[in-house]
Amino acid sequence: MGGEFVLRKPRNGIKCRRFDRCNTMRQTETELFSEETRERRRGRRSRRINGSFFLDMIIFFRPCFSSFIFLSLFLLSSSSSFVLSSETEHLSQRNQTLRPLEELNKLKAINQHLRKINKPSVKTIHSSDGDIIDCVLSHQQPAFDHPRLRGQKPLDPPERPSGHNSRGLRPKSFQLWRMEGETCPEGTVPIRRTKQEDILRANSVSAFGKKLRHFRRDTSSNGHEHAVGYVSGEKYFGAKASINVWAPQVQNQYEFSLSQIWIISGSFGNDLNTIEAGWQVSPELYGDNYPRFFTYWTNDAYQATGCYNLLCSGFVQTNSQIAIGAAISPSSSFKGGQFDITLLIWKDPKHGNWWLEFGSGILVGYWPSFLFTHLREHASMVQYGGEVVNSSPFGAHTSTQMGSGHFAEEGFTKSSYFRNIQVVDWDNNLVPSPNLRVLADHPNCYDIQGGSNKAWGNYFYYGGPGKNPKCP
Numbered sequence: 001m002g003g004e005f006v007l008r009k010p011r012n013g014i015k016c017r018r019f020d021r022c023n024t025m026r027q028t029e030t031e032l033f034s035e036e037t038r039e040r041r042r043g044r045r046s047r048r049i050n051g052s053f054f055l056d057m058i059i060f061f062r063p064c065f066s067s068f069i070f071l072s073l074f075l076l077s078s079s080s081s082f083v084l085s086s087e088t089e090h091l092s093q094r095n096q097t098l099r100p101l102e103e104l105n106k107l108k109a110i111n112q113h114l115r116k117i118n119k120p121s122v123k124t125i126h127s128s129d130g131d132i133i134d135c136v137l138s139h140q141q142p143a144f145d146h147p148r149l150r151g152q153k154p155l156d157p158p159e160r161p162s163g164h165n166s167r168g169l170r171p172k173s174f175q176l177w178r179m180e181g182e183t184c185p186e187g188t189v190p191i192r193r194t195k196q197e198d199i200l201r202a203n204s205v206s207a208f209g210k211k212l213r214h215f216r217r218d219t220s221s222n223g224h225e226h227a228v229g230y231v232s233g234e235k236y237f238g239a240k241a242s243i244n245v246w247a248p249q250v251q252n253q254y255e256f257s258l259s260q261i262w263i264i265s266g267s268f269g270n271d272l273n274t275i276e277a278g279w280q281v282s283p284e285l286y287g288d289n290y291p292r293f294f295t296y297w298t299n300d301a302y303q304a305t306g307c308y309n310l311l312c313s314g315f316v317q318t319n320s321q322i323a324i325g326a327a328i329s330p331s332s333s334f335k336g337g338q339f340d341i342t343l344l345i346w347k348d349p350k351h352g353n354w355w356l357e358f359g360s361g362i363l364v365g366y367w368p369s370f371l372f373t374h375l376r377e378h379a380s381m382v383q384y385g386g387e388v389v390n391s392s393p394f395g396a397h398t399s400t401q402m403g404s405g406h407f408a409e410e411g412f413t414k415s416s417y418f419r420n421i422q423v424v425d426w427d428n429n430l431v432p433s434p435n436l437r438v439l440a441d442h443p444n445c446y447d448i449q450g451g452s453n454k455a456w457g458n459y460f461y462y463g464g465p466g467k468n469p470k471c472p
Contacts, residue, residue, distance in 0.1 A: 110199045113208070117142055117311055118193055123184060127177035129290060129327050132193040135184035138318065141191065146313035148370050154318045157363050158348035158355055161238060163430040165360075174341070174359070175293070176327040183321065189365075190323040191310055201253065201284050209285070209311030211302050223392075227402060227440040227448040227462040228385030231423060231433050236379040238346030238354075238424030239263060239433075243384075244338050244417055245279050245331045247291050248401035251466075255389040255400045256282035258294070259416065262383040263345055263354065265374035272301035273375040275354055275367055277343050279328055290327035293341070295356065295364075299372045315356075317365040322358055334404065335413050346424045352376065378426075382433070384418045386446065386462050397445060397471050403463025408449040416463045419456040433458050445471035 119141060121134035139153045173179055177190070184190045202208035239261050248257040260278025276296040281289055285308060295315055298306030307314060309325040317324065332338045344357040352369035369376050386402040403416025421433045436458050438448045446464035453459075464471075 106205075107196075109205045110196055113199065113205050114194060114196065116145070119191065121191075122188055125177055125182045125184070125190070127326070128179060129176045129288065131177055131323075131326060132195075133177045133182075133184070133190045133323050133326065134193050135188040135320075136191050138187060138189050141189050141317055142310050143313050143316040143368075146368075149313070149316070149368065154316050155351065155353065155366065157318070158350060158353070158366075159428070160357075161344075161346050161424045161428045161430045164240070164344065174328060175323060176290070176329045177323055178321070179329065186320055188320055189317040190320065190326075191317075192323050192325040194311065198285070198287060201287065209307040209309070211296065211298075211306075211308075223390050224387055225390050225402075225441045225446060226385060226387050227408075227438075227443075227446045227464070228383045228387075229418065229421065229433075229436050229438045229448065229450060229458075229460050229462075230381060230383040230385075231436055232381040234434075235377075235426055236263070236382050236423050237349075237426060237428065238344065238379075238430075239382045239384070240342070240344040240346075240420070240422045240424075240430060241384050241418045242340045242342045242420050243278060244340040245291050245328050246404045246416055247289065247331050248281055248403060248405050248463075249399070250281050250283055250289060251398050251400045252391065252393060253283045254391050255398055256280055256284070257386070257388045257400055257402055258282070259386045259403060259418075260294075260384075261343055261345060262381075263375065263379045264381040264383065265372075265377070265379045268301070270301050270303065271299075271373060273299045273372045275345060275375065277345060277356055279341065286325070288327075291331055292325055292327050293322065293358070295324055297367055297371060299375070305371075314371055315365055315367055319358075319362060319364050321362065322364055324364070332404065332413075332416075334406070338413060340417075340419075342420075346428070347378070349428050382423055384421055385448065385460075386416065388446070388466070390445075390466070397442075397467045399465065399467040401463070401465055402446040405463065405465050407464050408447050408461035411461060415461040417459060417461050419459040421458040421460075436460075438462075442471065444468075 119134065119136045121136050123135035125133040125135070127133060143149055144152065173181075199205060199208045241261060243259050245259075250257055258278055258280035260276050260280070263275040265273045274297065276294075278294065279291045280294050281291055283289060286292055294308055296306065296308050297314055300306075306312070309315070310317060315324075328341070330337075330339050332340075342359055345354060347354050348366070353366040354369070354375065355366045356364040358364050374380070388398070388400050388402050390398045390400070392398065404414065406414050406416075408415050421436060422430045423433050425431055436450060438450045438460055440447045440462075445466050445468070446462070448460055448462040450458070450460040
């Protein structure tokens with residue numbers, strides 16, 4: 001056995017007959033014991049097995065038999081201990097070897113992915129919230145890694161829908177990275193740099209930047225809960241709304257809270273196409289609790305295609321002032337000032353791409369039509385509203401807030417809202433959303449109330465605190 005060692009006869013063949021010689025032999029065996037221990041620690045293991053171990057010991061150490069019994073028992077127990085220790089140590093070393101190997105392979109995959117999505121920049125801006133914004137040449141952004149776009153440049157702005165007023169106040173800055181007056185040069189796009197720790201928070205490299213799959217807005221929504229206004233039954237070519245921005249509390253890293261517009265086509269099965277834009281708080285994706293401007297798309301119900309922001313080849317950014325994924329500032333305050341953003345998504349009648357406008361006349365970019373199947377033609381549903389992930393921590397409903405964290409009935413300056421809700425029709429006209437209906441999956445946790453007036457057109461208040469006495 002690997003942990004045993006062998007005692008040998010003295011070379012001169014002299015038996016142990018005297019006490020001092022017995023002492024000499026014991027000393028010799030002790031030295032052998034020490035030597036074998038040192039060899040074992042150096043990784044060398046004795047391969048010799050002496051089947052007559054006890055017989056040899058009795059023959060050569062008969063005069064010292066009583067002393068030998070103690071020594072042999074000690075050596076036997078030590079030998080067994082060394083075998084077990086050696087095997088345990090070997091297993092432990094093997095486990096420790098495998099674990100660093102797995103970690104090394106994971107880090108290699110992460111760094112390879114970072115090299116793919118973090119493009120060379122002509123300027124780098126360090127934001128006060130810890131973000132790093134890279135100013136990347138527009139034709140080198142991640143979208144142009146797509147085979148259908150490789151070697152091309154962003155398209156020129158399309159015709160905006162009729163009835164759209166692009167005039168209005170343009171705030172000097174509405175994202176934290178621009179608070180100190182920093183901007184990206186013309187011909188570049190600002191891209192939030194992805195860091196190693198961002199990907200490490202995800203379940204895997206392949207899952208990074210993707211939403212978990214979920215389906216209809218009902219009680220079987222697989223942990224995703226909604227309070228939404230929606231229209232369906234017609235052909236839709238875009239949508240517009242103003243949304244006030246909040247900083248809701250999210251209970252843990254694995255949940256998020258968002259408010260957005262969904263442009264939807266296809267069934268709620270494997271062929272679902274969506275285009276999404278709004279604001280969100282997502283500790284897993286961003287590592288903090290700031291509300292952030294975001295986009296998303298998928299053409300297969302969140303399975304293999306699509307991603308947030310510019311984390312894959314898809315959305316083409318054309319604007320040098322807005323960083324998708326960067327924090328929005330300011331945000332609304334309870335019983336205080338309200339800050340909202342206006343989003344417009346519409347299908348360019350000429351080329352068929354879906355464009356995104358932020359605020360008053362600021363074109364952000366577009367989703368190429370070839371990314372989709374059903375949305376190459378039109379949308380069959382438009383939704384507006386809030387969504388949270390309820391991971392049911394500790395077996396109870398999450399306390400993650402939707403919107404302001406207050407119910408719809410509390411109204412202006414307390415609840416979150418969507419106002420001036422419109423759709424784009426077949427003739428590229430912006431019109432009030434006809435037959436806007438509202439739905440809340442779990443109204444005791446998050447609710448919604450709709451209305452209409454001259455100042456706000458079609459609107460609704462929505463949101464809630466999540467866990468409360470009526471939402472166990």
